Amino acid sequence: MASHIVGYPRMGPKRELKFALESFWDGKSSADDLKKVSAELRASIWKQQADAGIKYIPSNTFSYYDQVLDATATLGAVPPRYGWNGGEIGFDTYFSMARGNASVPAMEMTKWFDTNYHFIVPELGPDVNFTYSSHKAVAEYKEAKELGIDTIPVLIGPVSYLLLSKPVKGVEKSFSLLSLLPKVLAIYKEVVADLKIAGASWIQFDEPTLVLDLESHKLQAFTDAYSELASTLSGFNVLIETYFADIPAEAYKTLTSLSGVTAYGFDLVRGTKTLDLIKGGFPSGKYLFAGVVDGRNIWANDLAASIGTLQALEGIVGKDKLVVSTSCSLFHTAVDLVNETKLDNEIKSWLAFAAQKVVEVNALAKALSGNKDEAFFSANAAALASRKSSPRVTNEAVQKAATALKGSDHRRATNVSARLNAQQNKLNLPILPTTTIGSFPQTVELRRVRREYKANKISEEEYVKAITEEIRKVVELQEELDIDVLVHGEPERNDMVEYFGEQLSGFAFTVNGWVQSYGSRCVKPPIIYGDVSRPKAMTVFWSSKAQSLTKRPMKGMLTGPVTILNWSFVRNDQPRSETCYQIALAIKDEVEDLEKAGITVIQIDEAALREGLPLRKSEHADYLDWSVHSFRITNVGVQDTTQIHTHMCYSNFNDIIHSIIDMDADVITIENSRSDEKLLSVFREGVKYGAGIGPGVYDIHSPRIPSTEEIADRINKMLAVLEKNILWVNPDCGLKTRKYTEVKPALTNVVAAAKLIRKELSN
DSSP: OEEEOSOOOOSOTTOHHHHHHHHHHTTSSOHHHHHHHHHHHHHHHHHHHHHTTOSBEEESOOOSSOHHHHHHHHHTOOOGGGOOOSSSOOHHHHHHHHHOOSSSOOOOEEESTTSSOEEEOOEEOTTOOOOOOOOHHHHHHHHHHHTTOOEEEEEEOHHHHHHTOEEOTTOOTTOOGGGGHHHHHHHHHHHHHHHHHHTOOEEEEEOGGGGSOOOHHHHHHHHHHHHHHHHHHTTSEEEEEOOSSOOOHHHHHHHTTOTTOOEEEEESSSOTTHHHHHHHOOOTTOEEEEEEEOSSOOBOOOHHHHHHHHHHHHHHHOGGGEEEEESSOGGGSOSOGGGOOSSOHHHHHTBOOHHHHHHHHHHHHHHHTTOOOHHHHHHHHHHHHHHHHOTTSOOHHHHHHHHHGGGOOOOOSSOHHHHHHHHHHHHOOOSSOBBOOSBOOOOHHHHHHHHHHHTTSSOHHHHHHHHHHHHHHHHHHHHHHTOSBBOOBOTTOSOHHHHHHTTSEEEEOOSSOOEEEETTEEEOOOEEEEEEEOSSOSSHHHHHHHHTTOSSOBEEEEEOHHHHHHTSEEOSSSOHHHHHHHHHHHHHHHHHHHHHTTOOEEEEEOTTTTTTSOSSGGGHHHHHHHHHHHHHHHHTTSOTTSEEEEEEOSSOOGGGHHHHHHTOOSEEEEOOTTTTTTTHHHHHTTOOOOSEEEEOSSOTTSSOOOOHHHHHHHHHHHHTTSOTTTBOBOOSSOOTTSOHHHHHHHHHHHHHHHHHHHHHHHO
């Protein structure tokens, strides 16, 4: 029985790639230095899988930013603004597309399906000139081969690439991205031909869009594409990989009928209904890559259950055609439990990070071949039993309180219009009030202070003094810039979810459980293993201290329950909605304590609400019902004069705008600038929004500093579709990843633009 890994984390066990990228971007190291670190990581990843006994090891899954941007580079689909003149695409052009540069903005970034991973959205028009401009796929295959490891080169499938793209600005509405398929396929043929010459015998096309609700003409595009590629692919074993959800029946029929395809990969963790389709009919003589090991969570596999599933599939497809696989790429999980020295042994026994999942895949394959590791399976069964019976998992009082929530929809008693009037009477803000989203730059010194405090190298008194001084600096800077509603800059927080999880019961934390979010940005998701409650106040001390330093309104900064849920590794032994309600109750207690402490503006970030939207439309209503309800629970008890803000970023919000309105927040700040102001189109189409709203006026994920005129132009575009009395002026997102040398001039221009437009409006 063979084994396969869809993809593997590329940052390295200690975030080696992150530090190499940032050193290169800062000019502290060379391109050769970056390539050396990358080559060492790739070699380590391939060797680890080979040593574990994995037969089908992927290559070309390593990336300096993301795999869709890699495909854009391969196709030479570089927007003209980057001044690329052909040839092999180098780091300058590649990173300019990802991050922007001093003269041009970055390309749009959005979420990769329903994950917290991001990708750079290709910009395509009818005149794009595709050329084979990055030979990365072939180079990495050869690199592995030189190490004695034969890999499966992985490419983003041509149809998914086009369906994940967006039309270039200004193109005719009638333009169809799929009309570019023949041009794209011409480049894919060149790549495939090169891989054939290099000696590859297998090739993997990731076509994850097949799990979406696709119209018939989009499904037809898959048939057309692989029919056109069939002669070029002759001689290859061709695997089409899907993941993240059930594949719809029509898409399954299309997929299993594709020309020249040898194997099909399915997510059988999140796509349990796909099993019924397979049982209903699977093409004779084809391989089934069965994704039974979860690539998106960190819980140990139920090996006995997986063996049962695999044995049933073996009876359908045959022993020699069944391959044990992960449900999706493992880069959505942490790298290796070996690096976790502070997790207690009980919780650690319940977990499997990427390295352990590789072992699980191989153990399952060996067991099906008659070489079952009895000790390994026994230890797995004992760990599952321990988790199920552990008293630390269950809190009956929390479960009872969460169950009681279902009797009400938890809406504030007064409508938003009346609340905004009451808040304005208290806050006395100008029109187009300015604010930021929460965090300010995290300096080396600040990180040192937090690190030393955690290591008990400085006292609590020294820590409080240092953090208070940082807050004072941030407050003084905002007053100097004349920002209207202030933030304390979050100097006490390394991560917006981790900070709250550390203070809530039912959470566990890792030392090196880093997961890539985009580029060099890594997050360390908390592990929710049990029922959640708040033992004590979490933010009141710092928010009160910050408010005491200024007469201007100071926002209390919280992370909302849906975002904490979606940015954590969540327990899989109860519905996600139940866990979310528990978190909502904990945040509700914090909101009410902030209000009692005199904080009149409270921001409850729901940056990840859209991210968690299921991929199938039939499941949208249920998710939006409990997620929006969870947000309303957090602030249902506050006074009319307490202004509740929320924030969302880097997703397509237009299709859930009515649910956003139903959240009933007083003010929402929302990413807008990097996506070409796509958000504004819903208001042009007639959606009425009566609460305060701050579509972002500049992209904080790029080092580029926008001019006053550019920001003023964005504000005027917003005023064309939004009333001036509800519009706020703010960046797209928090500022923690930027430097003060970038933040100060950018915010200076934000405030200047707001004042310029106020003056124009007053005249």
